[in-house]
Amino acid sequence: MDANGIEFREVEGRGRAVIAKRDFQPGILLFEEPALVFVKTWMILTGVIVFRRDKVEHKYEALLSEEKSQYRSLYPVCEEPHTERHGERHGESTESGGQLRNRGRTPEASPSPASPTPLTSQQHLQIWDNCGFHYCDSLDDQRNQILHVVVCPALLSAITGCAYAYRFQAQYVKSVLAAGVLFFAIVGPVCYRLFYFGSQAIFVKASRLNHSCQPNAEWQVDAVGEAKHAPTLSLRTKQRVKKGEELTIDYIRELPDLKQSERRKLLQQDYGFLCTCTRCTRCISDDVEELEAEER
Structure with missing residues (x-):
């Protein structure tokens, strides 16, 4: 061959x-x-x-x-x-x-x-x-951008902010926004190295x-x-x-x-x-x- x-x-x-x-x-x-x-x-x-x-x-x-x-x-x-x-x-x-x-x-x-x-x-x-x-094809890249830039930071900001507000009797909106400043700055690059959508072929x-x-x-x-x-x-x-x-x-x-x-x-x-x-x-x-x- x-x-x-x-x-x-x-x-x-x-x-x-x-x-x-x-x-x-x-x-x-x-x-x-x-x-x-x-x-x-x-x-x-x-x-x-x-x-x-x-x-x-x-x-x-x-x-x-x-x-x-x-x-x-x-x-x-x-x-x-x-x-x-x-x-x-x-x-x-x-x-x-x-x-x-x-x-x-x-x-x-x-x-x-x-x-x-x-x-x-x-x-x-x-x-x-x-x-x-x-x-990763073009569809995978689009899904990853949404996942890493929007979904993960927003989800983590909401969970962390609400947990902080509940624990320390703080305002929920301010706590979520404060957490968002942190997570939107660092979570995207970190998430991309941990998990992502992709494709596999033989x-x-x-x-x-x-x-x-x-x-x-x-x-x-x-x-x-x-x-x-x-x-x-x-x-x-x-x-x-x-x-x-x-x-x-x-x-x-x-x-x-x-x-x-x-x-x-x-x-x-x-x-x-x-x-x-x-x-x-x-x-x-x-x-x-x-x-x-x-x-x-």
Whole structure:
């Protein structure tokens, strides 16, 4: 399977990966891919609650037979092809394969039986949690602005102001207005980092990309916020990529700004693996050398 100078193949010790078949300069478009299926979500920190989880299963049933085969190829998401690794199936981390989100077989390599076993709700959940891409479309942005700029500050101002007035026998209107001065100034930015409306989509080819805290490619989802239009993911190089080099992305956009220990903790929590990318291993080596130097 190849397109635009890249190929999707098995790499020893790393499962299925995306490999460059030629040299690429920064900013080169590698591929564009429409979403196989997508849903609206409610995001809390970096976790995601699909509060209409039943819609995921309904949308799966609405897919064509070939599309269902592609969707099913993403499960199991943490296994070597044709084998099951102890621990990883249940979301536990392992040292080997330290930045692999998806090791499932492609539909071409694993044709579906005539009557495949129906996916359970837990299997749907595992596919979406491990392979889903999170983004905000124009509708999400509008809803978030209303939520963070108006709803949350107003609600907190009313609750806090009324509680203060009740406790200290103050005037309710003045207490609510005083609380509003505080909350409208600080709650919006804080709320946006804690929870927000968003969207989540499954992109079959993009799901084959492995993680790195120092990735050489970046992805972007273009969506118009209308349910009838499938969002499209585009993948571009961030830096020069040599022939034979694996293409990687960051699974969580905030990772570059975090310390090594926080990055690994977040990835282990959300994706069930302990990151062993070059950036993380370099940090570990530096910490070991620093500790040895202190002991001398």
